[in-house]
Amino acid sequence: MIDLQQVPIIDINKHNFKQLWPSLLLSLKQATFVAMDLELSGLGNRRLLNARSVEDRYKAMCAVARTRSIIAFGISCFQAKTMQSCPSVETSTVNSNLVDSEDVEASHDVGDVMLQEAAKAAANEFTVQTFSITVLCSESYVVEPEALQFLVSHGFNFNQQCAAGVPYYRGNDRDGEDEVCLLRFFLAELIRSERPLVFHNGMVDLIFLYQNLYADLPPTLAVFISDVFEMFPAGIFDTKHMAEFCSRFPASFLEYVYKKCQRENFLDVKNSEQQFSLHFHDYRHYVDCIEYIPCGFHMETTRAQTTFCTNFAAHGWCKNGVACSLTHDLDIILDNEQFVTEKKKRRRARKTAKKRRASSESLQDHAGQGDMDTLQTDSPVVNEMNVSLGDKSEMDADAGNDAKVKLNVEDCRARACDESPSKHSGIHRAGFDAFMTGLSMARFVCKYGALPKQHFGLAEYVNKLCLSGKDMGLLISKSSFAKTSIDHRNKLATIKSK
16 A cells, blocks of 8 residues: 655765665665656757757757756655565466366466465565756756756755765766766666666656767658667666656646555545555665655645646646735645546536436336236335435435545645645655656556566557657667667677676
C-alpha cells in the first residue's frame, strides 16, 4: 500500500559525488526502470518550441540546448520486488505409477497459478532511491529571468550551485580532468545498464542530455531519433504521453498526474483492488545529504464547491502567478473533480433504477391484460410495494456512494500528511520531479501493464514522446532512411568497449 508522508532525496554535489557514487551505481544497476528530470536555465522562445513542424521544433530545441545549461539532475530508481524474493512454491515429486496423470497436471496448474499470483503481488512492490545532483556548466550559458524566478520560488539554492555544483562541459568528449567528466561517467553507466528510462514531456530533456553530457547534436531529427534508439535499447516512456493517450486524464502536467495517480492508488487500496506500494531505504547514516520532502495529500468533500483557477487546473500554470485570486491547490481541484465524478455516478444509478422500475411495471401491466386476471399484480398493494422497493433501491445506491466517499475521506484524513499550501515548496525540484515521474509510471504499470513482461506490457506506449498540440507522439525508432551520426557511433563504441 502507498501511504507517503515524505520522500527522502539524496543530495549530491561535487564534494560528496565520489562518496555516493557506489550507491548511485548500485541503484542504477538494480533498477527496474529509471525516472529522470532536468532543471534548466531556460527554454527560449516557447512559440518556436511548439512550431507546427516537428523538424522546426527540433532545430529550435537544439539552439536552446547549445546556449542554455542543466541546473540540476534528478534520478529516481524504482526496483520491483523480484521472483527470487518471493516465497517459492515447491511441487513434490509424483510417482506416475501411483497417481493419475490428470492429478499431476492439476497439481502443476495450481503451482503455476500460485507462482503467477506471487509474481504479480511482488511486481507491484517497489523500492525507491531518489538522487538530486546539483550541476554547474563550466562554459558560458544563457540564464533566463523567468527560469531563475521559477526555481527560486520552489526552493532552489543558487549559492549552493555556484559553490558545490558538479562541473561539466557540453558537446563531444575532451581530454581533461576527471572532475568535469563525472556526469559523463554516469550517463555512460546508464547506457551500459540498458534500463528503461521514464521522462515527463521528455523530448526537451533528451535533447539537453545529448548535447550537454553525450555529444554534439546531429543536424536532423531523424538522425537524432536513430541515435537515441541505439543509446537506450530497453525503451523510453513518457508519462505525459501516457496520461493523455492511456489514462485519458483531464490534464497532463506533472504535478496533476502525480497527485491523480496517488489518489487513484489510495482509493484502490480501500476498494481492495490492485495497487502498488513503495519502500525506502534507511538513511540514518546519511543525515548530512538527505532531504525529506513532504508529499501527503488531502481529500475533503467540504472543499468540493471551492472556486479554483481553471487555467491552472488545465495547464499547470497561470499568467497571474501567485497574484491570482483563485486557488491553485491541486488537492482542492481534485476534490472538485471527484465530487463531479461521484455526482454523475449517482445520477446514472438513479436513471438505471428508474428504467428497471419502469420495465418491471410494464411487464406487470402486460401480464394483467391477459387471461391471468386473477393475479394480484395490479392490486394497489403490490404496486405500492413495487414502487417502495424501487425508491428504496435508489436511496440505497445514493447512500452507498455517499458512505463510500465518506469512508475514503475519513481514512485519508487520518493517513495524509497535514500540511499547509506553504509547505509545497519542494514541488518542482529535480529529484522530487523525477520521483513524481517514477510514481506515475509505477501506477500506469500496475493499472494498465504487468511485470515482468517485456516493456511492462505497455508496448503501445514505449518509445513515444509527447508532442504538445499533436494528436500522436513522436516515435523513437531506427529508420532505414536515416543513419546514426558519426559522433554517436564513436561515443557508443567507446562506452561499450569498457
